[in-house]
Amino acid sequence: MRSNRGAGPVGIGGTLLMKRDTTIRIFSLLIALAVVVPAVQAALTVDAGSDRTVLAGEPVTILATCNDTDVFDAMNLSASIDWSTGATDAGIVQDDEHNGTIQATHTYLAAGTYAVTVKVANNATGAVACDTLNVTVSPQQAEVKVVPKTLNQKSNGVMTVFVSLAEWLGFAGADRTNVTVSDPSEFAIGNATPEKVNFCMKDGGTLILKYRRQDLDLATGDGNLTVTGSAVTEEGNVSVAGTGAVSVINPGNGKKGENDDGYAWAAMVKENAKEKVKNQKEFREEQQKGNGKAKGQAL
Known part of the structure; x- marks a missing residue:
């Protein structure tokens, strides 16, 4: 009868071999995962x-x-x-x-x-x-002066706006002596564009823009109007804007006796007359100074 005593050691050896093989496989799998899965990227x-x-x-x-x-x-x-x-x-x-x-x-x-x-x-x-x-x-800021300072949008006539370019010609300390205005008629007040444009060289340059009062869409009680446009520099067209004081009265039709506010109408007529004379005087002075500079340069 054959004895099975010798089978014990063989079985134990087989178990040890199996455990060792499993350990090697797990270790190999971990190495493979480390190669396949990328490291977390740095933040x-x-x-x-x-x-x-x-x-x-x-x-x-x-x-x-x-x-x-x-x-x-x-x-x-x-x-x-x-x-x-x-x-x-x-x-x-x-x-x-x-x-x-x-x-x-x-x-x-x-x-x-x-x-x-x-x-x-x-x-x-x-x-x-x-x-x-x-x-x-x-936008670059320009000095703006409005004549007359009282606006009745339903009255006939024009409102003159002086836009001084002298203040911003030297912005940021740069030499802007070659700055020009490509199209002064593009200087707008809301949707209104000027009916007439003049340019005076006094103090570095002043645009004299005349707008139809009926085109200026300002609400009663508004304290100012804003003029926007652009000027040409070495880099290109630069946005320019300026604000001028104005008083908007209750709109009437501009004819005496038909305005709801007679006092406002009378004040407006008086103000318009004074501002018109002043406007004409300032314009003549600016033209004379410009002509004087031109003569001096010619000599």
């Missing part, structure tokens, strides 16, 4: 900064900051800025081993609000970060 962030306000034609500088948990490597990082009017590449200056600064400058010519997006990419890890700020562009 890349960018801060575009706070919203900005600037005048048309003046440069605005963006100073954005970026941070990467990976060690800063300028060779792997790239930055660009979308100004809403176009995009440009921007350089990144390293601040320390994890932080950098993006600086770029842009000039807006037209008034409005623009969304500016700063984008930073780590070309080694594939990480991308973006942040946006708003830049509000206001």
